[in-house]
Amino acid sequence: MTTSVELTWVSALRAGLASDMVHDDADTLERHSRDSAPFSPAGTPAVVVTPETAEQVRHVLRVAHAHGVPVVPQGARTGLAGAANADDGCIVLSLLRMNRILEIDRGNRLVRCEPGVTNRGLSDAVAAHGLFFPPDPASWNDCTIGGNIAVGAGGLCCVKYGVTADYVLGLSVVLADGELVRTGRRTVKGVAGYDLTRLFVGSEGTLGVIVEATLSLRPAPGPSLAMLAQFPSATAAGEAVAAIIGRGHVPSALELMDQVTTRAVADVGHPMLSGDAAATLIVECDDRDPAAEVAAIAELCRTAGAVAVTVAADQEESKRVLDARRLVLPALQRQAASLPGRPTAFIEDVAVPRTRLAEFIDRIALIAAEHDLYISTVGHAGDGNLHPTVVFDQADPSAFARAERAYDAIMEAGLALGGTITGEHGVGILKREWLRRELDPGALRIQQGIKNLLDPEGVLNPGKVLA
Amino acid sequence: MTTSVELTWVSALRAGLASDMVHDDADTLERHSRDSAPFSPAGTPAVVVTPETAEQVRHVLRVAHAHGVPVVPQGARTGLAGAANADDGCIVLSLLRMNRILEIDRGNRLVRCEPGVTNRGLSDAVAAHGLFFPPDPASWNDCTIGGNIAVGAGGLCCVKYGVTADYVLGLSVVLADGELVRTGRRTVKGVAGYDLTRLFVGSEGTLGVIVEATLSLRPAPGPSLAMLAQFPSATAAGEAVAAIIGRGHVPSALELMDQVTTRAVADVGHPMLSGDAAATLIVECDDRDPAAEVAAIAELCRTAGAVAVTVAADQEESKRVLDARRLVLPALQRQAASLPGRPTAFIEDVAVPRTRLAEFIDRIALIAAEHDLYISTVGHAGDGNLHPTVVFDQADPSAFARAERAYDAIMEAGLALGGTITGEHGVGILKREWLRRELDPGALRIQQGIKNLLDPEGVLNPGKVLA
Numbered sequence: 001m002t003t004s005v006e007l008t009w010v011s012a013l014r015a016g017l018a019s020d021m022v023h024d025d026a027d028t029l030e031r032h033s034r035d036s037a038p039f040s041p042a043g044t045p046a047v048v049v050t051p052e053t054a055e056q057v058r059h060v061l062r063v064a065h066a067h068g069v070p071v072v073p074q075g076a077r078t079g080l081a082g083a084a085n086a087d088d089g090c091i092v093l094s095l096l097r098m099n100r101i102l103e104i105d106r107g108n109r110l111v112r113c114e115p116g117v118t119n120r121g122l123s124d125a126v127a128a129h130g131l132f133f134p135p136d137p138a139s140w141n142d143c144t145i146g147g148n149i150a151v152g153a154g155g156l157c158c159v160k161y162g163v164t165a166d167y168v169l170g171l172s173v174v175l176a177d178g179e180l181v182r183t184g185r186r187t188v189k190g191v192a193g194y195d196l197t198r199l200f201v202g203s204e205g206t207l208g209v210i211v212e213a214t215l216s217l218r219p220a221p222g223p224s225l226a227m228l229a230q231f232p233s234a235t236a237a238g239e240a241v242a243a244i245i246g247r248g249h250v251p252s253a254l255e256l257m258d259q260v261t262t263r264a265v266a267d268v269g270h271p272m273l274s275g276d277a278a279a280t281l282i283v284e285c286d287d288r289d290p291a292a293e294v295a296a297i298a299e300l301c302r303t304a305g306a307v308a309v310t311v312a313a314d315q316e317e318s319k320r321v322l323d324a325r326r327l328v329l330p331a332l333q334r335q336a337a338s339l340p341g342r343p344t345a346f347i348e349d350v351a352v353p354r355t356r357l358a359e360f361i362d363r364i365a366l367i368a369a370e371h372d373l374y375i376s377t378v379g380h381a382g383d384g385n386l387h388p389t390v391v392f393d394q395a396d397p398s399a400f401a402r403a404e405r406a407y408d409a410i411m412e413a414g415l416a417l418g419g420t421i422t423g424e425h426g427v428g429i430l431k432r433e434w435l436r437r438e439l440d441p442g443a444l445r446i447q448q449g450i451k452n453l454l455d456p457e458g459v460l461n462p463g464k465v466l467a
Numbered sequence: 468m469t470t471s472v473e474l475t476w477v478s479a480l481r482a483g484l485a486s487d488m489v490h491d492d493a494d495t496l497e498r499h500s501r502d503s504a505p506f507s508p509a510g511t512p513a514v515v516v517t518p519e520t521a522e523q524v525r526h527v528l529r530v531a532h533a534h535g536v537p538v539v540p541q542g543a544r545t546g547l548a549g550a551a552n553a554d555d556g557c558i559v560l561s562l563l564r565m566n567r568i569l570e571i572d573r574g575n576r577l578v579r580c581e582p583g584v585t586n587r588g589l590s591d592a593v594a595a596h597g598l599f600f601p602p603d604p605a606s607w608n609d610c611t612i613g614g615n616i617a618v619g620a621g622g623l624c625c626v627k628y629g630v631t632a633d634y635v636l637g638l639s640v641v642l643a644d645g646e647l648v649r650t651g652r653r654t655v656k657g658v659a660g661y662d663l664t665r666l667f668v669g670s671e672g673t674l675g676v677i678v679e680a681t682l683s684l685r686p687a688p689g690p691s692l693a694m695l696a697q698f699p700s701a702t703a704a705g706e707a708v709a710a711i712i713g714r715g716h717v718p719s720a721l722e723l724m725d726q727v728t729t730r731a732v733a734d735v736g737h738p739m740l741s742g743d744a745a746a747t748l749i750v751e752c753d754d755r756d757p758a759a760e761v762a763a764i765a766e767l768c769r770t771a772g773a774v775a776v777t778v779a780a781d782q783e784e785s786k787r788v789l790d791a792r793r794l795v796l797p798a799l800q801r802q803a804a805s806l807p808g809r810p811t812a813f814i815e816d817v818a819v820p821r822t823r824l825a826e827f828i829d830r831i832a833l834i835a836a837e838h839d840l841y842i843s844t845v846g847h848a849g850d851g852n853l854h855p856t857v858v859f860d861q862a863d864p865s866a867f868a869r870a871e872r873a874y875d876a877i878m879e880a881g882l883a884l885g886g887t888i889t890g891e892h893g894v895g896i897l898k899r900e901w902l903r904r905e906l907d908p909g910a911l912r913i914q915q916g917i918k919n920l921l922d923p924e925g926v927l928n929p930g931k932v933l934a
Contacts, residue, residue, distance in 0.1 A: 105820075105822075106713065107709055107712070107713065107820075107821060107822035108820045108821050108822050108851075109712065109821075130715070151658065152658035154656055158655075158656060159655075163656060163658075165662070166633070175909065179909050180909070181907055181909030181910045181913065182907045182909075182910060183910055185818075185886075185887045186820050186885050186886075187818040187819060187820055187850075187851055187852070187885075187886055187887050187890065188625075188626075188818070188821065188849075188850040188851060188852070189621055189625060189630060189818050189847075189850045189851075189852050189887075189890040189891055190818055190887040190889070190890055191618065191619035191630075191669045191887075191889050191890065191891060191892070191893050191894075192887050192888055192889050192894060192898075192902055192905050192906065193669075193894060193902055193905075193906055193910070193911075193914050193932060193933075194666060194669065194670055194674075194914045194917055194932075195632070195662075195665045195666060195668065195669055196910055196913060196914065198662045198665035198666070199661055199662060199665070199666060201662065202658045202660075202661065202662055203661055207661075219712075219714075219715030219716075219717070220715065242574055245574070245576065245686075246573065246574065247686075248597070248686030248687065249686075250686070287755060288754060288755055288756060288759075289755060289756070292755075351652075351654040351655070351656050351657055352654060353572075353574075353575045353653050353654055354574060354575050354576075354655065355572075355574035355575055380656075382655075383654075383655040383656045384575075384654055384655060384656075385654070385655070385656050418653050418654075419652075419653075419654055420652045420654050420656075420657040420658075420659050421659055422657070422658050422659050423654065423656040423657055423658065424656055424658060425658070426658050427658075427659060427660060431659075435659055435660055438659050438660075439659065439660055440648055440649045442642065442646050442647070442648030442649075443648045443649060443650055443660070443663055444660075446648065446663055446920075446921065447660050447661045447663065449920045449921075450661055450917065450920065453913070453916045453917065453920055454913065454916075465660060465661075466660075
């Protein structure tokens with residue numbers, strides 16, 4: 001009986017899609033069962049569909065809606081909150097084949113594209129026209145624009161250039177019942193009606209499926225220069241950040257590595273880094289006179305007590321400075337590789353008001369000690385957005401439990417410091433209980449109301465963001 | 468009977484407010500009946516209330532909700548779309564007495580304030596801390612932050628610094644039934660749940676009453692320099708704008724005046740302006756090296772065919788250049804003063820993709836000729852946001868009708884060029900029919916659904932934005 005019911009809707013799906021767009025082999029189902037978040041439960045989808053057009057996405061939603069089958073939209077599954085994890089028996093709707101760039105309008109500095117374009121693909125394409133799409137999440141090589149929009153992704157450049165949301169002018173979205181709606185505009189400014197575009201940004205596939213985006217772009221920045229400063233304490237590094245911001249500098253990156261991270265990167269052999277420092281700041285400037293700006297920032301770092309400051313003299317050296325930041329993940333993966341079982345380096349994402357940065361870092365160090373864990377903290381200091389990363393063996397039940405408790409303690413500390421449980425990774429499954437703690441009850445009720453309004457049958461990525 | 472019912476809810480209102488917070492004298496009612504939009508109908512409120520606290524606002528909404536009385540939130544009534552116009556028998560809820568700045572946090576570059584603070588009051592207060600609140604609508608001396616947020620206000624600086632929405636981190640909002648909810652955050656970044664903050668920004672008092680705002684700030688910019696270029700055609704000016712943007716310049720103002728405006732300002736005696744030019748560009752730069760930047764932009768203007776270019780050598784001259792832009796409204800008011808009856812200079816607000824600017828200006832000139840009207844077009848060229856202004860006698864039925872038809876023709880032309888019916892003034896009553904033409908039916912239905920969700924009884928500014 002169950003089988004024949006399933007067959008009914010799977011047949012209906014197939015009727016509107018090419019034969020190579022409906023997959024139900026065990027391997028494909030398994031590969032599409034989860035994103036990159038280790039703590040979130042994931043089921044096995046009934047089918048994975050890979051449409052190529054908005055009309056095909058509409059067909060999928062119409063079938064799902066008619067038969068009450070959950071639909072889980074997916075991009076590159078680089079997400080870190082379980083937002084793309086499958087439910088048992090769901091349709092995984094992979095947007096990876098909708099990867100065309102539809103238009104690059106240089107005069108109006110905008111690009112129109114499908115959701116499956118990778119961040120890198122888009123960035124390279126617009127760069128060829130002298131344009132710049134700033135959002136640069138760590139997974140930029142693989143992650144998709146649709147996913148970036150769905151979670152509200154960020155990156156290193158946000159301190160100067162803002163987040164993904166700031167670049168979304170308009171969207172085409174397929175609603176739960178298969179209707180296609182367009183939001184937003186092609187103009188720089190516009191206030192015609194409620195801001196539906198922003199409502200869909202960060203909604204993690206729970207309100208609709210993004211099938212096209214119109215994104216604003218910036219002119220390509222000029223050459224940049226970087227510098228690196230090492231500090232005897234997180235507090236001194238925090239003071240340097242406050243001074244840099246306070247003096248009105250707007251670096252294009254302002255990254256902080258705590259003691260654990262500094263040592264890990266020094267250990268993989270970065271020549272400019274001493275593993276003994278308590279904190280390292282990495283700053284990049286792409287202003288009209290980056291040499292003058294990095295020099296001024298270097299001076300502020302020294303005044304704040306930096307024990308070692310390296311200012312890049314040229315582009316070559318600049319790259320080497322920035323390598324220190326790029327080496328963080330490989331360094332942590334090396335740490336993980338020394339562990340038995342199923343080691344992982346899972347990246348948390350909490351943001352606090354900038355002035356509470358040093359305090360937050362110190363609290364994380366205490367949490368690491370308390371839970372007997374290796375926690376490396378790195379992050380976007382200029383935005384107060386930190387990524388504490390626990391390196392542990394997922395196969396070790398004790399380590400797993402301690403890591404889970406540590407993540408909770410970190411979010412609790414972030415909220416206590418006036419922060420938010422997620423700066424740029426989203427809520428997904430991982431943080432939906434924590435969302436209740438962050439939001440006030442009225443705001444949460446409105447969010448639930450909006451979900452019910454747009455997805456009354458609950459077919460769109462059920463159980464994500466809102467429990 | 469009617470009177471006694473009215474007395475019931477007015478008595479209930481008085482029970483929770485001080486005696487000087489409930490006004491029903493004819494003069495006060497009349498003064499609060501409308502904002503600054505001439506074409507929109509306005510009724511006479513039953514009472515005007517002037518609470519001083521969020522609790523008092525909650526009381527007003529609870530009474531209104533219980534008795535089904537419409538509530539029209541009001542700031543300084545500088546709005547230009549009728550969004551603050553009273554309904555007959557409504558409660559006008561003036562937020563002008565809630566005008567405290569609650570906190571200026573220099574380290575986190577944010578300010579927390581009540582809605583009745585004026586834009587100028589806020590700007591001055593944060594400037595004293597070396598900080599900068601960029602949005603600068605023409606009415607900045609009088610208009611309130613609450614009103615700025617409610618309509619999504621802009622100004623000259625948007626080309627570089629963005630619009631009001633970009634600076635709203637979080638809000639406290641009283642909902643239709645009197646519940647107080649908090650949205651957003653104090654951190655720079657954050658993606659915890661759906662973006663309710665953005666939903667309230669630009670909702671023109673139809674979804675809730677803003678009683679507190681947390682706004683992000685920027686460092687105060689350095690000294691700026693300005694320049695002015697005059698062109699033989701709108702097309703040449705449009706080419707200059709395209710070249711300036713295309714070369715990656717980000718001026719802090721990039722304003723365009725058409726032939727009519729240029730002549731009007733020249734006629735009031737601006738020394739740098741020839742009244743014969745077809746278009747004038749005014750550019751201000753506040754980058755680290757503004758002299759180099761205005762020089763480069765001046766060169767681009769010459770290449771595009773500018774017949775006269777004036778580059779300010781110092782701050783003094785810079786002020787005189789910018790005076791040409793500041794003189795537009797006084798010059799148009801002088802034009803209006805020459806008319807009999809009830810003359811007005813009503814400012815429209817349409818945005819088109821930047822590359823369609825010259826075409827749009829030419830179409831507006833045709834519309835002026837066709838309707839036998841004096842239309843001056845000035846605007847934020849860098850954003851494609853123009854303010855065609857019809858100077859006419861409202862007491863002359865023919866002129867009134869022609870002006871109304873011309874405004875419709877202008878919006879139609881804006882939409883045909885891929886634009887929007889409003890860049891920064893909002894929808895109010897004036898443009899709610901046009902909103903239906905701009906939005907796709909699905910998007911409009913979602914907007915109506917959100918309105919119903921948040922205001923099921925329809926007490927919050929009924930008939931505004933959505934018909």
